[in-house]
Amino acid sequence: MRSLLLTAAFGGLILSSTPSFAHVTLDVREAPADSYYKLVLNVPHGCAGSATTRLRVRIPDGVTGVKPQPKPGWEVATVKTKLATPAKGSHGETLTETVSEVAWSGGKLLDEHFDQFMMQVHLPNAAAGTILYFPVVQECEKGITRWIEVPQPGAKPGGLKEPAPALRLTPKR
Amino acid sequence: MYPLRAFLVLVLVLLGTVQACAHAVLLETVPPDRAVVATSPDMMILRFNETVQPIAVELQGNTTGRIAADLVVVDHEIHLVPRAPLAAGSYFVSYRVASADSHPVAGSFLFAVGAAPAEWTVPALNIATYTGWTWAAAINRAFFLAAAFMAVGGLLFAFVVRRAQPVERVVVPAAQFGAVSAIIGIYLQGGVLMDAADAVPWNMEIWRIGLSSTRGAALIAAACGLFLCTARRVRFSLVGAAIVIASFAVSGHAATAMPHWIAIPTLLLHVGAVAFWLGSLAPLLFVLREAGTGRHGVFRRFSDFGTAIVPQLILAGIILAVLQIQRADAFFNSAYGLILALKLALVGLLLVIAICNRWILMPEMAENIAGHTGRFRRAIQGELALGFAILVVTAFLSQTVPPRSTLEHEVAAIDAARDTGQTVLVVAHDRKAVVAVTPARPGRNTIRVRILDNDDGVIDPMDVAVDLFNTDAGIEPLQRRLEGVADGYFELTGPELAVAGRWTIRIDALINDFEKAIFETEILVK
Numbered sequence: 295m296r297s298l299l300l301t302a303a304f305g306g307l308i309l310s311s312t313p314s315f316a317h318v319t320l321d322v323r324e325a326p327a328d329s330y331y332k333l334v335l336n337v338p339h340g341c342a343g344s345a346t347t348r349l350r351v352r353i354p355d356g357v358t359g360v361k362p363q364p365k366p367g368w369e370v371a372t373v374k375t376k377l378a379t380p381a382k383g384s385h386g387e388t389l390t391e392t393v394s395e396v397a398w399s400g401g402k403l404l405d406e407h408f409d410q411f412m413m414q415v416h417l418p419n420a421a422a423g424t425i426l427y428f429p430v431v432q433e434c435e436k437g438i439t440r441w442i443e444v445p446q447p448g449a450k451p452g453g454l455k456e457p458a459p460a461l462r463l464t465p466k467r
Numbered sequence: 468m469y470p471l472r473a474f475l476v477l478v479l480v481l482l483g484t485v486q487a488c489a490h491a492v493l494l495e496t497v498p499p500d501r502a503v504v505a506t507s508p509d510m511m512i513l514r515f516n517e518t519v520q521p522i523a524v525e526l527q528g529n530t531t532g533r534i535a536a537d538l539v540v541v542d543h544e545i546h547l548v549p550r551a552p553l554a555a556g557s558y559f560v561s562y563r564v565a566s567a568d569s570h571p572v573a574g575s576f577l578f579a580v581g582a583a584p585a586e587w588t589v590p591a592l593n594i595a596t597y598t599g600w601t602w603a604a605a606i607n608r609a610f611f612l613a614a615a616f617m618a619v620g621g622l623l624f625a626f627v628v629r630r631a632q633p634v635e636r637v638v639v640p641a642a643q644f645g646a647v648s649a650i651i652g653i654y655l656q657g658g659v660l661m662d663a664a665d666a667v668p669w670n671m672e673i674w675r676i677g678l679s680s681t682r683g684a685a686l687i688a689a690a691c692g693l694f695l696c697t698a699r700r701v702r703f704s705l706v707g708a709a710i711v712i713a714s715f716a717v718s719g720h721a722a723t724a725m726p727h728w729i730a731i732p733t734l735l736l737h738v739g740a741v742a743f744w745l746g747s748l749a750p751l752l753f754v755l756r757e758a759g760t761g762r763h764g765v766f767r768r769f770s771d772f773g774t775a776i777v778p779q780l781i782l783a784g785i786i787l788a789v790l791q792i793q794r795a796d797a798f799f800n801s802a803y804g805l806i807l808a809l810k811l812a813l814v815g816l817l818l819v820i821a822i823c824n825r826w827i828l829m830p831e832m833a834e835n836i837a838g839h840t841g842r843f844r845r846a847i848q849g850e851l852a853l854g855f856a857i858l859v860v861t862a863f864l865s866q867t868v869p870p871r872s873t874l875e876h877e878v879a880a881i882d883a884a885r886d887t888g889q890t891v892l893v894v895a896h897d898r899k900a901v902v903a904v905t906p907a908r909p910g911r912n913t914i915r916v917r918i919l920d921n922d923d924g925v926i927d928p929m930d931v932a933v934d935l936f937n938t939d940a941g942i943e944p945l946q947r948r949l950e951g952v953a954d955g956y957f958e959l960t961g962p963e964l965a966v967a968g969r970w971t972i973r974i975d976a977l978i979n980d981f982e983k984a985i986f987e988t989e990i991l992v993k
Contacts, residue, residue, distance in 0.1 A: 350980070352981040440977070442983050446896065
């Protein structure tokens with residue numbers, strides 16, 4: 295009986311997590327507001343069989359202190375944009391610009407391989423339950439996949455073909 | 468010569484029983500009538516079968532009353548954009564527009580935001596068939612027609628029958644009267660269109676509406692033509708007469724009947740012949756006053772022209788009637804048919820008098836039989852009176868809806884037009900997609916998409932793709948890319964919507980590298 299339940303639970307776990315294996319996702323999908331967060335992007339495959347050569351991540355508004363982790367075999371670059379209204383950094387300093395995009399390029403991640411891309415960010419002091427989207431453009435030797443779909447406000451995230459990696463804020467610690 | 472012409476006209480009659488298209492018809496609305504939408508629609512769309520002139524298009528809340536909204540006319544559509552988002556509740560849009568034949572068309576549709584109301588309350592809204600305005604417009608029109616025909620016909624008479632006849636005594640006062648009547652007619656037409664029951668009699672808005680209708684344009688042309696008719700030089704006055712006759716092709720039932728290439732020349736022939744006939748009567752009365760033998764020659768010439776023209780006049784009238792009525796049973800079952808029957812009866816009477824004149828009074832005049840002048844005068848006066856009665860009936864005819872707009876096949880044609888596609892407005896993420904599928908029938912279809920921002924500005928996306936699926940028919944998403952055409956439109960023509968039923972269309976519009984707008988809507992393919 296117990297083994298049956300275990301099997302069912304395990305099967306359920308596999309089923310429920312299956313879609314995630316097929317998408318570019320965040321490794322950890324919840325983090326406290328107003329905290330440092332190690333953002334880990336899982337890249338499980340290329341674009342329809344073709345090797346990944348470039349990965350671009352859009353940083354949502356309010357996320358600051360972006361520091362991508364250098365990755366052997368890849369060049370990392372950031373795009374900075376001026377802030378419309380200067381914001382306060384995590385150490386009380388005034389920020390006039392922020393990183394809006396991080397891109398890793400020059401490498402080659404075969405479709406049959408898996409890799410992770412990391413950066414450290416500081417999450418905004420927003421209400422618990424706020425969802426931050428990190429749209430990703432995955433460029434490959436052949437083709438391009440955009441993990442940029444965002445559900446309608448109030449709608450369930452299901453039903454999206456290529457959802458943007460999402461992070462849910464938990465109460466500030 | 469005449470048998471040949473009559474034959475040609477008969478051929479035209481046979482060809483003429485082709486499709487007609489009458490008053491403007493509302494084909495589709497967004498949101499559809501009695502639809503429940505989740506969020507406030509950014510605009511309401513009223514799609515007609517032809518370009519219409521909005522007179523009063525209003526958005527009203529069932530509890531809140533009139534809601535401020537901006538009106539935009541785009542081709543055959545009227546867009547009504549509320550200035551603020553609509554709160555949950557039920558609403559209705561009432562419209563009153565002028566169609567191309569210058570008749571008012573009114574109606575309404577309802578929709579709800581949020582939840583469906585317990586009961587749809589249909590606003591009381593009716594279009595009266597004969598109001599004070601229609602009576603005034605019809606009577607004024609009868610006088611206008613009489614004056615215009617007397618002016619134009621008097622000129623034609625002077626030109627083809629008797630040049631020496633001083634035209635000023637008939638043509639100039641008739642033309643002046645007609646021009647004034649035409650200008651009054653513009654105002655009355657505005658009143659008919661607005662159905663301005665509560666409007667002040669001297670309202671600029673009524674003038675504006677009247678002027679911008681097709682009837683207004685026709686009347687301005689007629690007034691200018693009549694003004695030219697008063698010119699002393701024959702060349703100018705004949706141009707004026709031609710303008711007056713041509714103005715009849717601008718507006719009205721006959722001018723908008725299909726096919727145009729039959730209806731308009733026939734109408735012009737009909738109008739020209741009527742003008743000649745009725746316009747000759749007054750000059751003939753003057754000729755009758757003269758003593759001597761010369762007048763018999765004048766009557767003889769008029770009579771020869773008359774016998775040539777009357778058959779054409781009647782044939783042209785029959786063609787026009789066929790275009791309007793199109794089927795025998797509609798003749799007796801509609802107000803239009805009955806008024807037309809009255810007109811034909813009066814025309815018949817007029818013909819009897821004309822025949823008497825030709826076969827009895829003309830020989831009497833030739834032989835100078837005693838008392839013939841008095842009889843002739845009475846006959847012509849009778850013709851004038853009958854002619855005016857016919858014009859009164861004609862004026863009412865022009866204010867009555869012809870049955871061609873209510874016939875079954877007409878309705879079927881309108882249904883077909885209604886089915887030539889569906890247009891849906893989808894709102895998502897502060898953006899709108901206008902999705903049009905034509906003809907929305909199983910088989911080859913064109914899907915046309917345009918993305919707009921919140922302020923109706925056109926967004927030119929990097930890429931637009933659609934997923935087409937039909938869960939009921941077990942059809943999994945078919946992915947297609949749309950091709951960008953001009954002005955932000957993206958299009959796909961193909962056989963994807965192959966079966967009837969509810970199809971879901973999911974639109975992925977790539978706004979920029981990291982932003983994609985996704986819209987989903989259903990289209991009924993039938």
